[in-house]
Amino acid sequence: MKTSIATVSISGTLREKLEAIAKAGFDGIEIFEQDFVADSGTPREIGAMIRDHGLDITLFQPFRDFEGLTGDLRARAFDRAKHKFDTMTELGTDLILICSSTHPQALGGVDRMADDFAELGEIAKGRGLRIGYEALAWGRHVNDHRDAWEVVRRADHPNVGLILDSFHTLGRGIDPETIRRIPGDRIFFVQLADAPLIQMDLLYWSRHFRNMPGEGDLDVTAFMRAVAATGYDGPVSLEIFNDQFRGGRPEGLARDGYRSLVALMDDVRRTEPDVAMELPDLPPRVGVGGVAFIEFATRGDEAKALAALLRSMGFTHVGRHVAKDLDLWQQGDIRIVLNFETTGFASAAYVNHGTTICDLGLTVDSAADTVARAVALAASPFRQPVGPGELDIPAIRGVGGSVLHFIDEASGLSDVWSVEFTGGDGPAPSGAGLTRVDHVAETMNYDEMLSWALFYTAIFDMDRAPMVDVIDPDGLVRSQAIRTPDASLRITLNGAETHRTLAGAFLAESFGGAVQHVAFATDDILAAARAMAEAGFEPLPMTGNYYEDLAARFPLPPERIEELKALNILYDEDADGAFFQFYSRPFAGGLFFEVVQRTGSYDGYGAPNAPFRIAAQKRLGRGRGMPKH
Numbered sequence: 001m002k003t004s005i006a007t008v009s010i011s012g013t014l015r016e017k018l019e020a021i022a023k024a025g026f027d028g029i030e031i032f033e034q035d036f037v038a039d040s041g042t043p044r045e046i047g048a049m050i051r052d053h054g055l056d057i058t059l060f061q062p063f064r065d066f067e068g069l070t071g072d073l074r075a076r077a078f079d080r081a082k083h084k085f086d087t088m089t090e091l092g093t094d095l096i097l098i099c100s101s102t103h104p105q106a107l108g109g110v111d112r113m114a115d116d117f118a119e120l121g122e123i124a125k126g127r128g129l130r131i132g133y134e135a136l137a138w139g140r141h142v143n144d145h146r147d148a149w150e151v152v153r154r155a156d157h158p159n160v161g162l163i164l165d166s167f168h169t170l171g172r173g174i175d176p177e178t179i180r181r182i183p184g185d186r187i188f189f190v191q192l193a194d195a196p197l198i199q200m201d202l203l204y205w206s207r208h209f210r211n212m213p214g215e216g217d218l219d220v221t222a223f224m225r226a227v228a229a230t231g232y233d234g235p236v237s238l239e240i241f242n243d244q245f246r247g248g249r250p251e252g253l254a255r256d257g258y259r260s261l262v263a264l265m266d267d268v269r270r271t272e273p274d275v276a277m278e279l280p281d282l283p284p285r286v287g288v289g290g291v292a293f294i295e296f297a298t299r300g301d302e303a304k305a306l307a308a309l310l311r312s313m314g315f316t317h318v319g320r321h322v323a324k325d326l327d328l329w330q331q332g333d334i335r336i337v338l339n340f341e342t343t344g345f346a347s348a349a350y351v352n353h354g355t356t357i358c359d360l361g362l363t364v365d366s367a368a369d370t371v372a373r374a375v376a377l378a379a380s381p382f383r384q385p386v387g388p389g390e391l392d393i394p395a396i397r398g399v400g401g402s403v404l405h406f407i408d409e410a411s412g413l414s415d416v417w418s419v420e421f422t423g424g425d426g427p428a429p430s431g432a433g434l435t436r437v438d439h440v441a442e443t444m445n446y447d448e449m450l451s452w453a454l455f456y457t458a459i460f461d462m463d464r465a466p467m468v469d470v471i472d473p474d475g476l477v478r479s480q481a482i483r484t485p486d487a488s489l490r491i492t493l494n495g496a497e498t499h500r501t502l503a504g505a506f507l508a509e510s511f512g513g514a515v516q517h518v519a520f521a522t523d524d525i526l527a528a529a530r531a532m533a534e535a536g537f538e539p540l541p542m543t544g545n546y547y548e549d550l551a552a553r554f555p556l557p558p559e560r561i562e563e564l565k566a567l568n569i570l571y572d573e574d575a576d577g578a579f580f581q582f583y584s585r586p587f588a589g590g591l592f593f594e595v596v597q598r599t600g601s602y603d604g605y606g607a608p609n610a611p612f613r614i615a616a617q618k619r620l621g622r623g624r625g626m627p628k629h
């Protein structure tokens with residue numbers, strides 16, 4: 001299998017696109033006519049430039065409105081095609097994509113169209129070229145790959161084959177299993193794209209909303225499994241038309257494309273074991289047991305305020321690092337590391353962002369496999385010199401340049417607390433009854449959300465929940481939750497579109513994406529809130545109106561509402577269960593903590609409460625220079 005990507009999928013000039021595509025590791029490109037026409041080089045020079053980047057030209061496209069015409073129009077279509085054949089020869093590519101006609105005068109009739117293709121196939125053959133026919137989902141007479149295949153089958157010419165595009169098949173709701181019946185050697189090319197499920201005109205949806213496989217809602221894996229089962233062994237190529245990508249960074253897009261393609265082909269290989277595929281070996285998606293630790297880079301007054309906040313939430317300062325300036329705090333299964341070092345990675349994070357969560361530790365099945373899979377999927381490994389007495393804990397780069405460390409039992413890495421910390425191996429203090437990390441919320445620019453969702457779901461065994469809109473009084477924040485099947489790890493990605501939202505202001509102040517809040521789980525939120533109040537914790541104050549509204553929305557007994565109000569606890573429920581949550585006040589530029597209790601199988605994050613939480617936080621400001629505790 002050769003990997004390929006259409007030049008339309010990436011932003012920039014043709015030269016910038018080629019740099020990024022080659023660097024990401026693709027074998028080839030589909031050259032789009034527009035990219036080619038806009039470049040100042042001759043076809044021969046452009047072909048050479050592409051090959052100089054180590055890339056093949058897997059396809060030249062698109063050629064429109066060819067089949068089903070009569071008289072002069074038909075003759076002109078053949079002349080246009082011959083012209084393109086000349087260009088292809090100069091460029092050095094042998095395959096052209098002909099998409100099904102949308103011409104108002106094109107006639108239907110499978111045999112008529114087959115005759116057109118047989119005739120053009122013969123001309124192509126004379127020049128050593130091949131033509132591939134793709135059904136556009138909005139084609140005038142042909143808009144289904146089964147009909148395009150019938151035209152190709154009847155054309156019965158060795159230089160005429162079928163081109164499949166996952167968008168056109170899946171976007172129209174056509175069962176991809178129908179592909180299994182097509183002989184693999186009659187399929188000349190395969191294009192892949194995903195898309196979010198949105199009700200809209202097919203053409204508009206296709207030209208503006210496609211995204212990388214795994215970033216949308218189409219079953220591209222089922223499509224590719226069916227293709228692989230035919231024995232097809234030609235290029236697998238991404239063809240992504242997306243407005244947001246047109247303005248993105250070429251390198252990031254090419255890397256995401258490569259990541260999505262390798263993850264997809266790896267899934268196909270695991271589910272279609274008879275299919276032979278040349279693909280580097282990579283471990284399967286990684287199972288995650290939960291958050292092992294959360295590390296803050298912090299100093300000075302902010303560090304003192306953070307320690308006081310942790311104490312008021314029931315955490316205990318249980319240990320010190322044997323060699324470094326690190327404190328370990330614990331409650332239940334939650335471990336928080338405060339890193340005060342003035343050299344190294346955490347220090348750099350502090351200098352760049354102020355107090356920040358610079359590192360997340362995840363408990364995984366195998367730390368070594370996690371890094372191997374992540375690196376095979378183009379994630380960046382992270383290394384720091386290992387000091388005396390320290391364990392070498394595998395790590396990669398995560399959101400906004402932060403770090404993800406991986407801890408497992410098999411390699412003894414879970415002993416890090418007793419090995420590296422004095423006092424780190426005592427019994428877990430129960431404190432206010434916070435038991436574990438419920439979720440970690442990362443804030444980022446809206447246009448980075450797809451990329452980070454892909455990062456997590458490609459590397460880990462995690463799935464996306466539907467996107468929800470969070471209404472900030474000053475703009476919209478989109479929120480995308482991803483979680484492991486057993487909810488042992490939940491991450492919410494919050495995409496801010498303006499700097500006036502709370503999330504956007506945090507982004508501006510922290511200079512890029514980062515964890516903005518961490519939610520801790522408890523089995524008894526009333527007891528936890530009371531214990532914390534006694535320890536001096538100051539919750540985010542909610543309004544009286546909120547509780548009036550709660551009484552109207554839910555049939556809760558008045559005493560219950562009074563209890564929630566007294567403790568500033570927010571409430572939500574759905575058909576599956578109930579959700580209770582309260583918040584800390586913002587600290588260190590907009591970070592905050594949350595405490596939650598889930599009952600039944602409530603799986604959300606209290607999105608209906610978010611506008612009121614955000615308004616309350618905005619009333620308090622972002623907590624830079626907040627009074628010392």
Ligand SMILES: O=C(O)c1ccc(O)c(O)c1
Pocket residue numbers: 061062097099134136165191206207239
């Ligand atoms: O939107 C289009 O016209 C178009 C062109 C070429 C393709 O391969 C395709 O899938 C769509």
Ligand SMILES: [Mg+2]
Pocket residue numbers: 134165191239
């Ligand atoms: Mg296509």
